[in-house]
Amino acid sequence: MWSFVVHAFFLLVALGLHGRVCAQMGSDLSARDGKENTSAPITLTVSKEGGNKSSPHLYGIMFEEMDRSGDGGIHGQLLRNNGFQGSHPGLTAYAPVGDVDIFQDDVSPVSHAITSSLQVQVMPDETKFVGFSNFGYNGIPVINATYRCEFWMMGAYAGPITLQLVGSASGKVYANHNITVHSVFGDFTHHETSFNSSASPDGDNEWRLLFDGSKVAGASLNFGLIQLFPPTFHSRKNGLRKDIATAVDEMQPSFLRFAGGNNIEGLQIDSRWAWNRTIGPVHERPGRQSDWHYPNTDALGLDEYLWWCEDMGMEPVLAVWSGKSYGGILSGPDLEPFLDDIRNELEYILGPSNSTYGSQRAKNGREEPWRLNYIEIGNEDDFTGGCDTYPDRFTQIYKTIHSEYPNITLIASTIDTNCLPESPPEGVWYDFHYYRKPDDLVAMFNWWDNQPRSQPVMVGEYGSRNTSNPDGVYWSFMQMSCSEAAHMIGLERNSDVVRMAAYAPLLQHFGFTQWSPTLIGFDSSPDSLTLSTSYYVQQMFSRNRGETILPVNTTADFGPLYWVACNINDTYIVKLANYGEKNQTVHVEIADTKSGKLEMLSGPRDGINLPHNATIKPTIDNVTVSHGIYTIQMGSWSVAVLVVS
Template sequence: MEDTGIKIQPTMYGIFFEDINFAADGGLYAEMIKNRSFEFTLPKTGWLEPNSDRHSYNKESGILSIIKYSEEGANHNFARVEVNNDEGYVLINEGFRGMGVKEGAQYDFSVKAAKRSGDIQKIKLQVIDSLDNVLGATSITPDSDSWKTYESSFGVTKTEMKAKVKITFEGEGEIGLDMISLFPQDTWKGRKKGLRKDLVQLLDDMNPGFLRFPGGCIVEGRTLAGRYQWKKTVGDIENRESLINRWNTEFAHRPTPDYYQSFGIGFFEYFQLSEDMGAEPLPILGCGIACQFNTGELVPMDELDPYVQDALDLIEFANGDTSTAWGQVRAAMGHPESFNMKYIGIGNEQWGPAYIERYKVFEKAIKAKYPEIIIVSGSGPFPEGDYFEYGWEQLKQMNAEIVDEHYYKPPVWFREHADRYDSYDRNGPKVFAGEYAAQTMAIASPKNKNNWNAALSEAAFMTGLERNADVVYLSSYAPLMAHAEGWQWTPDMIWFNNLESFGTPNYQVQKMYATNSGTDLLKITEDGEKIIGKDGLYASAVKDVNTNELIIKVVNTLEIAQKLSISTEGSNSQQGNVGVLTMAMDNLEAENSFEQPMKISPKEGSATINEGRLEVEIPAQAFSIYKIKG
């Protein structure tokens, strides 16, 4: 083993988050009420009135009407409920493909209400199953004709995947309702109205070096009006303006017209999550170009200033002290300290002269005010071709710092391109492998699988990322999460339903790399040559000066086990026990599932090193890590 003098960046393996596949609302964000503020285009979406006659204007039990506050502000609508029959009127919220509740768990109910006329004495909330059995209940007593928030907590007596919320009223009259909300108390770090604990735990377990947010194409929007605007996602949750999710009708095979963004998880929460996990925050901002696969709408160059100012203000929001305008906003949200943001991305998957022209304006303004901030640029949506070559040529001339590359390709492509970065210019921009995943069928096909063939091929490819750590500074699989009943895109790294979640084999590969990233790159060869596919083997090696370990990663893509003889000459590792972590599966089509979440996962073993030589057998179709104390 020979030290190359190349450092492994702490950001080498990270997480790419995008609100696709119900990853935020209905997923990471633990709110259980869908359309809690009646802001969807069809404002009754998610709400049912089972006891009302929808075709009669003379409602016997009551009626739900949507009223506009005003066109101004973020919270445009509220619901007006007229209760004509004490205990007769029922309002149901269906949740995000139902609501997952757990026996013995505590839940927080809150609602804004204002009494208008009559005397409604109680608003009752029940969590019910499909047979109308009550699993938990509470109530609040509205006592004001002005808007006021009421809160109550209760327990649930039975676990249910497809629960719903049932709201009834005691008394008769008219009352206004808004921000009807239900959260589990057991959130990540116990934060009130926070994040779903099991999903964040899967992310935290990866020990990610960075968190890229809020996504890819969602940054751009299908139109400029529908783009992600970070300033609308901070401050009081009630004042965050909701938006149609750009993925809701993107694919004919998975239309989801009820897919919206409440921004309950916004830029503050992303920064906070990054800090929780010890990951560098990496926000990506639009550059004045809507998604070029959709409208490709452009902001004229002479109207670009507000977009550039958004980038400058974001840096102030993240890092500015409390004497700055945006630093005060952050402090008011409970974080007076800087988030110490080091990176910012400008544009997601844009290409062509329009992108380069706009990127230059952003770069000039950011570097003039914040020269220490590292800017991530993009090379377009493909790993080769005219867009890619033009983008790289232009960005290299500009001495760009980090260029984001994306590739969604078949598994064989990943095995065949493990040497992708061997020939990259060592003096040029560094690389962010920002979105990649093996596609078992085709890009965006609903038939793509998170199978072992895809994950093993990615493991082989990642030896090439590691071997080229002087070029590749960041990397992340994409997309991150998918709801089992609310997805638009496959494959995805983590799958979840309303109660459970699991990491795919792809997740396990990412986790093995990220938790064994090391600090310094070592040279590992066979007969003086890099190990890239010869005899089906791929390999990389690092040392970790913090743990005093030599870490060797080997991927065997053949259908037979292979004996390995690894010399650690040049290191201090001559004798002793070796920790082994191996993930292997004979069936390349095998997948993990809710029923078998750890079917394909690393198993611990051991080996022995004698006189500086490690003699082991790597199983067929396996990814193994050998950890040798130095």
């Protein structure tokens, strides 16, 4: 994701070579002449004949673990550093409670994968309850709900364990739950329980585990792989954080591209995202140091991604490792062993439950094969030194997959012909990523107009960037979101060939900013979920889709007003974006229609939904006319969707 600026100059040069006659750009994208606040009225007459088919999967999402978007984000587990994974984790997020010493103990592994545990050493004369705390990802979200808690324990102890959720500064106890355990010396035992909590007014909270120190005086106990889950989306046991997942679901995305993004590649070959290290019980997943320089637990693993797709009705778009990491590239004979890895992964996903890897899937809770129709080969193989070898690597992997699964659509991770085979196989899609300043993204409105219709594409990552604060949280504002809407109108007009498109990144924990802006931000405090203005644009466009893109006769050229019309059965949809300072009066004519709704998002050019303070939201009004002519007042920097029947 960090490599896109390199390509910007060449893209902008090429932009001038594309464009339909009906897609002429306005000479002034912003239309800020200061003389008049309202432009001359524009009439759009929607034709009910002709047009081109629209992809049913156009609007989806892309996910990779970054900005603590998975661990500490959409994955529901709330405790940080719970498996001591990654490079040099130390005691991050832990603190002693009472007169004890705590250590990372790498001599007492929980399993072959979880190679450290937390040792709690108790003073010889201890008489009180003691233990340790974990403050999660800058705090624990404490809500009025039932939590599920798991931990592994080793050491001679029979007696009570107290689990608490406590305000770190206030000391207020929101949950206090007792269980009785029997732990033994030399072996870890697993314990699981549930408890209710009241709500905290803030995110400054911690989880605590306490035990009777008098029973362990002068000795020690070990604890490993502690887990804490609030209610999860669709009540999945190792599931998604419900509030974040619900916001994603409410965009109604049609596909999920995973597991990256750069994070699939690996800082080194051995630290790539490896599917077989992300399946099965969590205590069998070793995790790794991610490309974004923090530990990944991989508790959000292959099956969890596929459950996510199924629960939200999305098509999975699986990325397979193509031989390129940031620490080295494998091709030719050196790549052959990894082709077997891809075969095994696909048998795990698609094979019958009596096959070698299909039986592993069944053992892990999924008897029936998963659905998988799309696979991307690598990620951004036109960057970071991958271009020269990608034609051969792509061909090796393509033949491996296509020979056994000829009905799966395969996607190249680049559209650059210099990085592709001289004669790519028929039916291959091409992935293209770009991030632009607002004016530059609008200038790409007609980028796909002249794409050969026999060469389908996926825009796997795009967005308008705001780099005003490179050291912290910088967020979408209305000019950016309007530029995305104008560009999305261009995508939708060409959705016979642009089959999938995903704004990226999706999620951001405000306390761990590495890349901004994103669609959805959050932290550990109540009601922290912040939906950006760009989120609402995505939601408005995704929720209102047609099957056919319809011709529109107009009295004006594109810019600063942009539009697209489509229909599904007897419902007609017109999407509008005003990328400029002037108000626009738009007359939309759709014969034989009488009523519907108008959804509008508008605000000042620099209007912004700040973290914890989202003030710009869409409004929805019912509209009724007598002769199929709808007059829409588009304020400056506004996006609208008209749906009538």
